[in-house]
Amino acid sequence: MSFGHGVEVNTVRNNNAERVWGVGARNATATVNKQYAGTTTISGSLANAYWLLGVLGKNEDGGSDPYTHTYTELNSITSFTTNTSFELGDTDVGVALIGCRVNNCTISAAVNEAVKFSLECPYRYETLGTTAAADIPEVEPIFTFAHGSIEMPDGTELAAVQSFELTINNNLDSVYGVGSRFISGLIGKNREYNFSCSAAFNSHTALMTYFMNGTNSATAPDAGSGSEIATLQLTFTNDDSDILEINLTGVHINEHTLPQNASEVVKEDVTGWAHACTNIIYTNDVQTAPVAATNIA
Secondary structure (H helix, E strand, O other): OOOOEEEEEEEEOOOOEEEEOOOOOEEEEEEEEOOOOEEEEEEEEOOOOHHHHHHHHEEEEEOOOOOOEEEEEOOOOOOOOOOOOOOOOEEEEEEEEOOOOEEEEEEEEEEEOOOOOOOOEOEEEEEEEOOOOOOOOOOOOOOOEEEEEOOOOOOEEEEEEEEEEEEEEOOEEEEEEEOOOOOOEEEEEOOOOEEEEEEEEOOOOOHHHHOOOOOOOOOOOOOOOOOOEEEEEEEEEEEEEEEEEEEEEEEEEEEOOOOOOOOOOOOOEEEEEEEEEEEEEEOOOOOOOHHHHHHHO
């Protein structure tokens, strides 16, 4: 499967080499290559969402046309192979990156703009060849930002989101075994959901009071310190009426900025995090998510 439209790939390889100095000279006498570390970064315009399996770990297909693909959290995330290639004169170059896992996923958009994504993926090792990978064109239209809101659990909407950036961090730790310089495992540690967004300002009792409450009479935000006080819902659509819906719970805002300019609509900027992702639901006309069957390493 293709990752999306206008995809860019940047792969960094590191031998983690160490210089060794001997007695009697200021110059290094040897170099030792230690653990091999490879990371590829994949970015582009978001069209299909099948690669979310590699971000969260679990997918369930369901419904009738239109079909739903529901991605939820799993402790062990799925690995996959990334194939890249290009022409070098009259010779093709093909690279297969084996055992990729998504360490960081960033999704960003603004109202009336195309949705962008970026994936940072460490991998185990790679195979090189002189045959280009088959061209797999992206057939899904690009998503645009349709709606975003911050809501209280009772459904009270606090703000209409104008732009946002969501980063999902799996905090992967590379594990090496004796006898090999290549990664033997990538272990996910604490999972983080961090976001920043700009919202249309309509009331000081909304974000400023519920989440900040910096008045001299307040000891904590009104909604309660440390409680699961809000949810964050983000919805995207495309020209095929496909829908991508992200649902985050336990939303907490850490920083609030309120710029005031006489020639612009007032918008408040916030940064914060969510404790968990309830699910990410991708709805389209494909019955079975193809990545779940074909692109797992």
